[in-house]
Structures are given as structure tokens and as C-alpha cells.
Amino acid sequence: MTDLLNDLSKRGLIQQLTDEEGLNKLLQDEKVSLYSGFDPTGDSLHIGHLLPILTLRRFQLAGHQPIALVGGATGLIGDPSGKKAERTLNSEDIVLEWSDKIKGQLSRFLDFEHEENPAAVVNNFDWIGNMSVISFLRDVGKNFGINYMLAKDTVSSRIETGISYTEFSYMILQSLDFLNLYRNNSCKLQIGGSDQWGNITAGLELIRKSEENAKAFGLTMPLVTKADGTKFGKTEGHAIWLDKEKTSPYEFYQFWINTDDRDVVKYLKYFSFLSHEEIEELEKSVEEAPEKREAQKKLAEEVTTLVHGEEALNQAIRISNALFAGDIKKLSAEEIEQGFKGVPSLERDASEEGQSLVDILVESKLSPSKRQAREDISNGAVSINGEKQTEVGYVLSEEDKIENKFTVLRRGKKKYFLVIYK
Structure with a gap:
């Protein structure tokens, strides 16, 4: 086994592999082009996408050539893999905008300037977007038997709850991606999460039927899970x-x-x-x-x-x-914004005169009444920007504004509140 496959195996990154011996020989004999697809179903990738991205990076570091495919076309259709119901379809403009953003994110992880094996980003809208229905059905669809497609988990798991022809055809479109990259980019390996196994093997089948002496492979990684049963990511x-x-x-x-x-x-x-x-x-x-x-x-x-x-x-x-x-004053306004994202807050005009601490504790609901607020202050339970304030008559001043943008109040150990100055 090559050092790369051995490393992936030790890391638990190989769930399924179509031909270990064949892929092992290919990786030893030549620089391999491989790809993984990322559908723009939002304006950003999330950490659920990190495993295939970083696996592409591992291949690049081992001397191979990664291709990140942004699904500008398949993103308009929707992948049924792992879904119990139809996705909401997004407009072409939105999907193209998201595709551009995702391209930018992928460039953080893959080296597009490498002298020997530079990464590439492709968009399947380039070859699917203008394809006619006749071409799709005659040239591609004829290679797929209905029984073959129904046997795939991505389809069979949705038969009872229902699947539209739109999502049913996703497998064919992704297979066309693999065939197109095989022909035009000498791409011989597709990787993805284990939920993509049906789509990947369908692509291999299309390549086998379309090309003589085809040599292509599929590899999946495990879906990331958490020990406590909650969803990863x-x-x-x-x-x-x-x-x-x-x-x-x-x-x-x-x-x-x-x-x-x-x-x-x-x-x-x-x-x-x-x-x-x-x-x-x-x-x-x-x-x-x-x-x-x-x-x-x-x-x-x-x-x-x-x-x-x-x-x-x-x-x-x-x-x-x-x-x-509790050393809040050491933080910049930008860091306050990050660290206290989602903390309850209220806005104040930056030019307004200071408000009494008692009043703002009541308004912020940190204290239920003025009497309780005075008690909290005198007992040392209230802090401003991390420093205890025990003066019952205290009025917030300019000195309490971090970069004239924020004041952080705390009652007890965990109850925080943010005053935002506009």
C-alpha cells in the first residue's frame, strides 16, 4: 500500500474503495487527478465539508492533482443523498453567486499556484448548463437502467416518502461530471462522503460503458459522527x-x-x-x-x-x-463582538449622557427590580467590563465604553449583557 493510502487508512479516512489494488498501483505509477464535488446549497461551506476538502489536500501534498468541482448545475437540482424530503430549489442567480463564494473558500485549502501539481476549480454548469434535453436523454440517460438506479440507497431510501424526477436524475448528472472530468482532465478518482457511494459507483459505470479500457476509481470517507449522538458540525x-x-x-x-x-x-x-x-x-x-x-x-x-x-x-x-x-478591558471592540455574539443587548445613542447603573440593570433584566439592583451592586455581584462596581449611585460614563462601541455588564458569574453604542 502506498504511503498515502496507508496514512488515510490509519486515520480512518477510508470507508469504501472500489479497487484497492488497482488504485494503489495507479498512485505508485503516476500523478493522479482526482475530484470531489461541492454543491452550492448555501453561500458558504460548513465544517461538514472539511473532510473531503482536507482529503483533497492530503492527495495534493502527496504529489497528486486535486480538482474541486463546484456544482453550479447540480446545485440547481438537489442531491437526494441523506435527505428525507425534497430540497427547496434556488434560483440560477443565487446558485451562481454561491458558487463564486465557494470557489474562494476552497482556495484557502488547496494550492492553485503549485508548480508541479496545481489544484483546479471547475463548475459543472459549464458542461451541463447548455445541454439539451435530447442530448441528456440519448447520450447519457440511455446508459442507466431504472432497476439499477432504484437499487441505489440514495433513491431506494426515498421511494416511500417520495422523490421527484428532478432529484431522481441527480445521480445521472453527477455521473456525467465524472465522465466529463475523466475525458477532459484525465481525472481517474472521485472521493466523497460515504453517502455519495451510489453516485460515485454510478459514475464509474457510465465511464465503463462510454470509454474503452477505462481505468477509474471511487473512494469514500466516513460520515463524521459525535459520540453523544448529536449532529456533528x-x-x-x-x-x-x-x-x-x-x-x-x-x-x-x-x-x-x-x-x-x-x-x-x-x-x-x-x-x-x-x-x-x-x-x-x-x-x-x-x-x-x-x-x-x-x-x-x-x-x-x-x-x-x-x-x-x-x-x-x-x-x-x-x-x-x-x-x-474576566479581564474584558483587554479586548478590542472587534473581539468583544466575537466573544459576546448572541448575548442579550440593547442599543444606546453614543452621544447620550450616561445612564445610572441601577436603571440599566433593570432595563436589561439582569436585575428584576431597582431594589434588587441596588442590593446586587452593594453585594459586589455586578461588574462593568470585568471590574466590580459597588457604588449604588454609579452612572455609566465615557470611560466605560470600549472603543466607544460597547459596555459589557455582568451579574453573578454567568449573566452577561451588552450595551451597544450607535
Whole structure:
């Protein structure tokens, strides 16, 4: 087995493989072009996409040529894989706009300037967008038997609940992608999550029927799961996006640092480029000193740096440390915005005179009444920007505004409130 396949296997990144011996020989004999597809079903990729992206990167680092396919056409149709109901169809303009954004995100992980094996981004709208119905049915559709398609999990799992011809045809379109890349880009390998196995093998079947002496392969990675049964890639019901405007670097860092002990070693294998020896050492620390959370810290550092860069990582760590120590004044306004995203808030005109602390505690509902607010202040339960304030008659001043944008109030240990100045 090549070093690459051996590494992928040790990391648990191979779920299914069409021909291990054949692919192993191909990887030894030549520089291989491979691809994975990303449908623009939103304006950003999320961490559920990281596994195929980083696997493409592993292939590139091993000397092979990755192709990231943005599904400008298939994104208009909707992949039934893993779905219990039809997707909402988006307009062509929206999908094309999302396609461009996703292209930009992919460039963070793949090297498009490499001298020997530069990565490429393609959009299947380029070859599907202007295809006629007649061409689709005669040249492509004739290669697929209905019984063959019905036997695929992506289709059979939807028969009872219902599947439209639109989503039923998705498998054929994705197969056409593989054939087109095989012909025009010498692409011989498609990778994807294990839910894509039916689509990938359908593509291999189309290539076999369309090309003489075809040599193509499929490889899937496991779907990422969490030990506690909750969905990977979500926190408090919200997806963890790769776009920092949708999920801030601080939130992103916090997601990884809060990884369950039962998952952290698996995630280090999947999402980091640490050596097996380094991961084994971190595995020992989980077993022997789990309270130190060394593995979680390393995981959060590695993935945050990969996605957002070292500066964003340092900022996320700075926010985390300041919030833990209660040293809010050390944070910039931008860091306050990240660290207190989603915290209850109210807006104030920046030019208004200061408001009494008692009044604002009541208005913010941190304290239920003025009497309780005065009691909270005198008991030392209230802090402004991390510093206790025990003066009952205190009035907020300009000095309490961080960069003239925010004041952070806290009652007790965990109840925070943000005053935002406009």
C-alpha cells in the first residue's frame, strides 16, 4: 500500500474503495487527478465539508492533482443523498453567486499556484448548463437502467416518502461530471462522503460503458459522527460555517475546544495534519490527564489555523483567556463582538449622557427590580467590563465604553449583557 493510502487508512479516512489494488498501483505509477464535488446549497461551506476538502489536500501534498468541482448545475437540482424530503430549489442567480463564494473558500485549502501539481476549480454548469434535453436523454440517460438506479440507497431510501424526477436524475448528472472530468482532465478518482457511494459507483459505470479500457476509481470517507449522538458540525442548533462572517473564529475555536473526550482523537486523525506519533501522544494525555484537555486545545489550534489563519487563532485564544479571567478591558471592540455574539443587548445613542447603573440593570433584566439592583451592586455581584462596581449611585460614563462601541455588564458569574453604542 502506498504511503498515502496507508496514512488515510490509519486515520480512518477510508470507508469504501472500489479497487484497492488497482488504485494503489495507479498512485505508485503516476500523478493522479482526482475530484470531489461541492454543491452550492448555501453561500458558504460548513465544517461538514472539511473532510473531503482536507482529503483533497492530503492527495495534493502527496504529489497528486486535486480538482474541486463546484456544482453550479447540480446545485440547481438537489442531491437526494441523506435527505428525507425534497430540497427547496434556488434560483440560477443565487446558485451562481454561491458558487463564486465557494470557489474562494476552497482556495484557502488547496494550492492553485503549485508548480508541479496545481489544484483546479471547475463548475459543472459549464458542461451541463447548455445541454439539451435530447442530448441528456440519448447520450447519457440511455446508459442507466431504472432497476439499477432504484437499487441505489440514495433513491431506494426515498421511494416511500417520495422523490421527484428532478432529484431522481441527480445521480445521472453527477455521473456525467465524472465522465466529463475523466475525458477532459484525465481525472481517474472521485472521493466523497460515504453517502455519495451510489453516485460515485454510478459514475464509474457510465465511464465503463462510454470509454474503452477505462481505468477509474471511487473512494469514500466516513460520515463524521459525535459520540453523544448529536449532529456533528452544529452547536446549539446552528451550523459551524467556514465563513468568518457567519461563524466567527472565536465561535469556531470554541466548537473544537469543546470536543468530547470520546471524539477528540478521531477528530485529530480526520482534521489535522499532525503525525501519527503526535496524535498517539495526545491520546495518552486524554487517558492520563483528561482535565488538562491538551488534545482539545491542539485540535482547536490546528483546525482554526487551517481555516482562518494564525492571526485569527491568536485572537480566539486571547478572547477565550480574557473571558475566563474576566479581564474584558483587554479586548478590542472587534473581539468583544466575537466573544459576546448572541448575548442579550440593547442599543444606546453614543452621544447620550450616561445612564445610572441601577436603571440599566433593570432595563436589561439582569436585575428584576431597582431594589434588587441596588442590593446586587452593594453585594459586589455586578461588574462593568470585568471590574466590580459597588457604588449604588454609579452612572455609566465615557470611560466605560470600549472603543466607544460597547459596555459589557455582568451579574453573578454567568449573566452577561451588552450595551451597544450607535
